[in-house]
Amino acid sequence: MNQSCNLLSVFAYQKDHKADTLLAVAGAAQQFAEDNDNPNAQFLLAAGNAGIQAATNAVVKRASHEMLYWVYGAVIALCLLTFRSWRAVVCAVLPLMLTSILCEA
Numbered sequence: 001m002n003q004s005c006n007l008l009s010v011f012a013y014q015k016d017h018k019a020d021t022l023l024a025v026a027g028a029a030q031q032f033a034e035d036n037d038n039p040n041a042q043f044l045l046a047a048g049n050a051g052i053q054a055a056t057n058a059v060v061k062r063a064s065h066e067m068l069y070w071v072y073g074a075v076i077a078l079c080l081l082t083f084r085s086w087r088a089v090v091c092a093v094l095p096l097m098l099t100s101i102l103c104e105a
Contacts, residue, residue: 009047011048012025012029012050014050017050017053019057022050022053022054023054023057025050025054026045026051026054026055026058029043029045030045033045068100071096072093072096072097075092075093075096076089079092079093
């Protein structure tokens with residue numbers, strides 16, 4: 001609690017900081033905040049190391065596919081510009097897509 005009594009921290013201790021644990025805790029906290037927010041009380045998340053790590057994991061998960069699409073687009077554009085052949089694009093992009101899918105599996 002702070003001096004003006006308008007902030008109260010709630011701590012949730014975890015046994016580990018694995019992605020699954022952080023996702024479960026962050027999901028439960030987010031659901032609690034959505035259910036109990038009102039004009040008199042507002043719940044804010046991600047105040048500690050685990051919260052920051054959970055938020056980082058969520059952002060990276062959302063951005064990973066977008067980055068792959070940009071990489072594929074750049075490779076396709078550069079192959080078309082360099083080789084001027086759709087066959088060269090297929091030869092370059094197909095293995096790239098295959099390795100991306102296998103790495104995520």
